[in-house]
Amino acid sequence: MTRTAKFRVWRGDANDGALKDYNIEVNEGEVVLDVIHRLQATQTPDLAVRWNCKAGKCGSCSAEINGRPRLMCMTRMNTFTDEETITVTPLRAFPVIRDLVTDVSFNYKKALEVPAFSGPANLKPGEYRMEQIDVERSQEFRKCIECFLCQDTCHVIRDHEENKEAFAGPRFFIRLAELDMHPLDTLDRKRAAQEKHGLGMCNITKCCTEVCPEHIRITDNAIIPMKERVVDVKYDPARWLGSKIRRREGL
Amino acid sequence: MTAIERHSFDVVVIGAGGAGLRAAVEARAAGLRTAIICKSLFGKAHTVMAEGGIAAAMGNVNSKDNWQVHFRDTMRGGKFLNNFRMAELHAKEAPDRVWELETWGALFDRTKEGKISQRNFGGHEYPRLAHVGDRTGLELIRTMQQAIVSLQQKDAAEFGDAEARIKVFAETTITEIIKDGDRAAGAFGYVRETGNLILFEAPAIVIAAGGIGKSFKVTSNSWEGTGDGHALALKAGSKLVDMEFVQFHPTGMVWPPSVRGILVTESVRGDGGVLRNSEGRRFMFDYIPEVFKEKYAQSEEEGDRWYADPDNNRRPPELLPRDEVARAINSEVKAGRGSPHGGVFLDVSTRLAPDVIKKKLPSMWHQFKELADVDITTQAMEVGPTCHYVMGGILVDPDTGAAAGVPGLFAAGESAGGMHGSNRLGGNSLSDLLVFGRRAGAGAVAYFQSLGGNVPKVTDASITTASDHALAPLRNPGGENPYTIQADLQQVTNDLVGIIRTKSELEESLGKLKGFRARLANITCPGGSAFNSGWHLALDLENMLLVSDCIAHAALIREESRGGHTREDFPKMSAEWRKVNLVAHVENGEVVVEKQALPEMREELLNLFDVEELAKYMTSEELTRHSKGANA
Numbered sequence: 001m002t003r004t005a006k007f008r009v010w011r012g013d014a015n016d017g018a019l020k021d022y023n024i025e026v027n028e029g030e031v032v033l034d035v036i037h038r039l040q041a042t043q044t045p046d047l048a049v050r051w052n053c054k055a056g057k058c059g060s061c062s063a064e065i066n067g068r069p070r071l072m073c074m075t076r077m078n079t080f081t082d083e084e085t086i087t088v089t090p091l092r093a094f095p096v097i098r099d100l101v102t103d104v105s106f107n108y109k110k111a112l113e114v115p116a117f118s119g120p121a122n123l124k125p126g127e128y129r130m131e132q133i134d135v136e137r138s139q140e141f142r143k144c145i146e147c148f149l150c151q152d153t154c155h156v157i158r159d160h161e162e163n164k165e166a167f168a169g170p171r172f173f174i175r176l177a178e179l180d181m182h183p184l185d186t187l188d189r190k191r192a193a194q195e196k197h198g199l200g201m202c203n204i205t206k207c208c209t210e211v212c213p214e215h216i217r218i219t220d221n222a223i224i225p226m227k228e229r230v231v232d233v234k235y236d237p238a239r240w241l242g243s244k245i246r247r248r249e250g251l
Numbered sequence: 252m253t254a255i256e257r258h259s260f261d262v263v264v265i266g267a268g269g270a271g272l273r274a275a276v277e278a279r280a281a282g283l284r285t286a287i288i289c290k291s292l293f294g295k296a297h298t299v300m301a302e303g304g305i306a307a308a309m310g311n312v313n314s315k316d317n318w319q320v321h322f323r324d325t326m327r328g329g330k331f332l333n334n335f336r337m338a339e340l341h342a343k344e345a346p347d348r349v350w351e352l353e354t355w356g357a358l359f360d361r362t363k364e365g366k367i368s369q370r371n372f373g374g375h376e377y378p379r380l381a382h383v384g385d386r387t388g389l390e391l392i393r394t395m396q397q398a399i400v401s402l403q404q405k406d407a408a409e410f411g412d413a414e415a416r417i418k419v420f421a422e423t424t425i426t427e428i429i430k431d432g433d434r435a436a437g438a439f440g441y442v443r444e445t446g447n448l449i450l451f452e453a454p455a456i457v458i459a460a461g462g463i464g465k466s467f468k469v470t471s472n473s474w475e476g477t478g479d480g481h482a483l484a485l486k487a488g489s490k491l492v493d494m495e496f497v498q499f500h501p502t503g504m505v506w507p508p509s510v511r512g513i514l515v516t517e518s519v520r521g522d523g524g525v526l527r528n529s530e531g532r533r534f535m536f537d538y539i540p541e542v543f544k545e546k547y548a549q550s551e552e553e554g555d556r557w558y559a560d561p562d563n564n565r566r567p568p569e570l571l572p573r574d575e576v577a578r579a580i581n582s583e584v585k586a587g588r589g590s591p592h593g594g595v596f597l598d599v600s601t602r603l604a605p606d607v608i609k610k611k612l613p614s615m616w617h618q619f620k621e622l623a624d625v626d627i628t629t630q631a632m633e634v635g636p637t638c639h640y641v642m643g644g645i646l647v648d649p650d651t652g653a654a655a656g657v658p659g660l661f662a663a664g665e666s667a668g669g670m671h672g673s674n675r676l677g678g679n680s681l682s683d684l685l686v687f688g689r690r691a692g693a694g695a696v697a698y699f700q701s702l703g704g705n706v707p708k709v710t711d712a713s714i715t716t717a718s719d720h721a722l723a724p725l726r727n728p729g730g731e732n733p734y735t736i737q738a739d740l741q742q743v744t745n746d747l748v749g750i751i752r753t754k755s756e757l758e759e760s761l762g763k764l765k766g767f768r769a770r771l772a773n774i775t776c777p778g779g780s781a782f783n784s785g786w787h788l789a790l791d792l793e794n795m796l797l798v799s800d801c802i803a804h805a806a807l808i809r810e811e812s813r814g815g816h817t818r819e820d821f822p823k824m825s826a827e828w829r830k831v832n833l834v835a836h837v838e839n840g841e842v843v844v845e846k847q848a849l850p851e852m853r854e855e856l857l858n859l860f861d862v863e864e865l866a867k868y869m870t871s872e873e874l875t876r877h878s879k880g881a882n883a
Contacts, residue, residue, distance in 0.1 A: 034509040052291055053297075058473070119356075
């Protein structure tokens with residue numbers, strides 16, 4: 001079953017751009033990325049778009065579809081009516097390179113600011129022992145495919161370029177939570193989350209959780225528990241006194 | 252002329268999947284200045300798609316497992332055509348490579364004792380695959396990515412510059428290896444974002460650029476799998492081995508059309524999924540080949556018992572090596588017993604409870620629910636063969652990864668050949684990446700250190716040639732659209748060089764492939780050079796064509812059926828052909844494929860097999876020699 005759909009795609013670069021209209025064929029069972037590919041193959045071969053796996057596993061084809069941050073490969077065409085015009089625009093939180101491709105280097109810079117996993121010095125490779133139930137908490141966050149949709153939708157940086165310096169964003173809050181909950185990680189992640197990565201700027205509106213294609217419960221399972229632990233470490237008067245007396249770090 | 256960015260490194264790694272990143276870690280660990288070149292964004296490489304796990308004989312689930320058993324399984328899976336030394340190194344070193352991932356933060360699923368859990372997989376005698384649900388590739392790529400980042404953090408602390416010794420060039424494609432005399436001297440390419448041309452001067456270059464799936468119409472590979480590594484090596488004067496062996500994974504999605512080819516992990520079968528045809532028959536019992544008869548269940552009842560009691564029952568034939576299952580599905584569909592969309596049914600819902608399915612196969616559940624609107628906890632999946640992996644690749648020295656014929660060039664991972672023989676076992680790919688990525692990195696380090704001051708130079712003339720070549724599709728007026736050519740090329744390989752091959756069709760394919768050369772020379776890509784997907788495809792097409800040519804040539808010469816190469820006109824495996832590798836190189840612009848003797852297995856490795864088993868693969872002359880050696 002083939003029909004013609006109305007698409008509006010943002011075309012342009014860092015200097016200038018505009019929405020452009022296309023009429024394009026759509027077949028049964030297709031997703032938005034298929035239609036974008038057909039545009040490339042038949043109407044506009046230089047249309048810039050990022051994609052890799054086409055199966056929701058690599059997180060490359062992030063864009064905004066009718067204003068909503070989504071993976072193009074996971075957005076089925078049958079979720080729209082035949083009459084609907086489908087508008088595809090680049091991620092708004094990041095600078096445009098060309099058409100649907102944005103400069104996401106912000107995220108790689110932030111990744112560099114989170115100290116890597118640091119295992120116990122006394123365990124050699126092969127000697128790690130962990131319970132399944134303990135690794136599962138961190139495993140949820142390691143499902144992240146780095147599509148950066150959570151970063152894109154987060155209102156702390158979406159329209160506030162000035163916050164980017166001090167704010168790592170939801171993707172890196174789950175990275176911090178993952179390391180904090182890792183049964184064998186030896187570093188204190190809590191103070192850094194608050195003091196270096198801007199955890200306190202998040203006011204838990206859960207927008208990030210809503211757009212996550214992996215359905216990671218970013219707010220409930222990572223951000224809120226981290227905030228609670230930070231409170232325990234930083235603001236509990238008894239702990240504060242204890243840490244002064246015994247120079248104790250962390251929980 | 253467009254401006255050319257210039258960089259200079261000790262080691263350049265082309266490819267940022269598991270093998271490339273492991274090679275880079277090794278080079279950086281030796282203190283060398285290392286560049287990682289990444290065709291996509293960092294962390295998106297095709298490694299991410301691996302689902303089932305990493306094969307390593309750690310013996311965590313069944314203590315009978317060890318490297319010898321893993322070695323045997325690998326050789327059997329490859330139908331004894333594997334480079335034995337690679338299979339040996341792989342089986343011995345895989346456990347260390349998995350354990351080191353844990354020290355970099357990987358979180359595998361656990362056994363009750365808290366060790367790394369291991370799962371069953373096709374062709375592996377014991378539960379052997381370390382895994383994280385069905386997203387093991389993501390865990391591997393993210394762990395390696397974070398290992399690179401941790402090295403950069405160390406450099407930031409030591410030198411005040413995170414990129415002092417290891418730098419990632421994202422969305423950068425290499426179009427040519429530049430040589431100085433016989434030796435590799437650099438790599439030339441373009442940056443997608445800007446369209447700028449870029450030159451890396453480096454005496455040691457590791458190719459770890461992945462596979463070739465995009466040469467075929469139905470494939471599990473992403474747009475990147477265009478055989479770049481294979482073609483770069485070939486054009487630089489190196490050789491490719493075993494190119495006739497292409498793995499069609501038996502279970503790709505067949506519907507909806509937009510996801511045709513996308514992988515359905517083998518763990519679905521390892522965890523109890525069964526294959527049925529349209530008549531409801533578990534047809535795999537009809538396709539157990541002679542060489543595997545004693546290893547597989549002969550009845551559904553026995554196969555079913557194996558999941559709970561593997562010591563006293565044989566495994567079900569759904570877990571035969573991939574080539575066997577792919578051919579069986581192909582035959583069932585051809586015989587008219589296929590599913591509505593031209594596949595067969597794979598059903599896990601009859602054996603596992605819904606919550607167990609969601610726990611063990613989360614991304615499969617997700618993938619089918621969101622892409623096909625199928626709930627695999629209650630419904631069967633429709634699956635069929637998809638081009639998944641190429642066993643063939645750059646001919647390398649097993650111990651160092653040094654590419655044949657070009658000093659300074661190294662290769663690892665899917666770009667390299669030999670390890671898997673005629674067919675790769677599931678789970679052996681991720682371990683291959685790490686074992687041989689590390690070795691190729693170490694090979695590059697040793698080579699670099701042996702040079703002293705005698706470093707090869709890149710000449711201006713070679714830069715001009717490379718840049719003219721890269722820019723040609725942008726300058727060419729009024730030619731053909733690259734997307735049309737790609738679709739036509741994929742149709743030719745699909746129809747004439749696919750799962751089942753025959754002499755007349757292969758000959759026809761060679762003629763048709765030749766016809767593409769003129770079309771390639773006449774491609775036009777409108778638009779500028781900045782992020783111009785059409786231009787990128789135009790350059791990739793050259794690699795796809797060259798690789799397809801090698802596959803078709805080798806497939807025509809090998810007159811037998813073995814692993815990922817099935818000849819309708821020569822349906823049997825031949826012991827004489829087992830002694831031969833087919834090796835491709837380019838001479839005056841033409842692909843030439845020649846026979847080369849397969850390296851002979853050492854006596855102590857041969858002794859790991861029963862003579863009766865060896866008799867299934869080897870000539871009587873080889874067996875006589877072996878029995879004399881064993882008696883001596």
